[in-house]
Amino acid sequence: MSVTFExxxxxxxxxxxxxxxxxxxxxxxxxxxxxxxxxHLDDEYMEGNFGKTHFGGIxxxxxxxxxxxxxMITDWAYAAGAIHRRLETxxxxxxxxxxxxxxxxxxxxxxxxxxxxxxxxxxxVCNQTGEKVASGEAMVEFPAT
Amino acid sequence: xxxxxxxxxxxxxxxxxRKVWDxxxxxxxxxxxxxTLTREAIELYCASVGEDHPIYFxxxxxxxxxYGGLIAPPSIHILLMFACTPADDWMRSPGxxxxxxxxxxxxPARPGDVITLQxxxxxxxxxxxRLFVVHDNVFFNxxxxxxxxxxxxxxxxx
Numbered sequence: 001m002s003v004t005f006e007x008x009x010x011x012x013x014x015x016x017x018x019x020x021x022x023x024x025x026x027x028x029x030x031x032x033x034x035x036x037x038x039x040h041l042d043d044e045y046m047e048g049n050f051g052k053t054h055f056g057g058i059x060x061x062x063x064x065x066x067x068x069x070x071x072m073i074t075d076w077a078y079a080a081g082a083i084h085r086r087l088e089t090x091x092x093x094x095x096x097x098x099x100x101x102x103x104x105x106x107x108x109x110x111x112x113x114x115x116x117x118x119x120x121x122x123x124x125v126c127n128q129t130g131e132k133v134a135s136g137e138a139m140v141e142f143p144a145t
Numbered sequence: 146x147x148x149x150x151x152x153x154x155x156x157x158x159x160x161x162x163r164k165v166w167d168x169x170x171x172x173x174x175x176x177x178x179x180x181t182l183t184r185e186a187i188e189l190y191c192a193s194v195g196e197d198h199p200i201y202f203x204x205x206x207x208x209x210x211x212y213g214g215l216i217a218p219p220s221i222h223i224l225l226m227f228a229c230t231p232a233d234d235w236m237r238s239p240g241x242x243x244x245x246x247x248x249x250x251x252x253p254a255r256p257g258d259v260i261t262l263q264x265x266x267x268x269x270x271x272x273x274x275r276l277f278v279v280h281d282n283v284f285f286n287x288x289x290x291x292x293x294x295x296x297x298x299x300x301x302x303x
Binding site: 038 | 189190193195198220226237239243
């Protein structure tokens, strides 16, 4: 069933991809993003403290969450003839090798403006134990036809 | 990985050339470099997050869509951020922690685009003993059209 602006309701959900995180997936993200910050590569460095924060080992890039959420939103929007217009995210907990994460979206509201239609979507990313690791909101445009 | 040719992957190198939080002047433009986005770079990025939509890979399919050709995923700015900044940019300071981001998308980036970045720190502040910088970034294509614009919050290493 294809999604239309008219048929969407607050509370409708969007399932994102299930993503297993490994040292290899993090390394691939380094190569793909050119972000070689030692936070994502160097276990010895990560034994240190960062101000008040102690990670105790390498962590996944926060932007890897962002990329997965974006993938969920675009795949959903393309199928509906809609356009992914905005994504805002906050990181809540570090993600480590061995974790499995999944973004999920929930339609919060719809709005019609002078020239277009908009859907606001709350997004969360949870790990395998159901802990929220990232949250945010997206805005998708359904162009007026 | 063709993408990393000439790119210094050891972020400790040049670390002493980079600005620390105290040196960063909000409002001051950052030095940036144009970057030609290739199909290979897009495909590598797609592989890293599992993007598999044909609009990024299948030219014939892409031609029949409203985009009229291959595009990059909107989140390609994750790569562009590092591709368009030089080795002494403070984004690369080891220990930089990303605290959150917001991005608005205008038109897609496409393979072959020569992309430029206008970037600056917009603000800096201290909260709970942590040193924050607010980043302000806009990416343009070779026609001067805005691809996307974003704001980021990072915690600077001390």
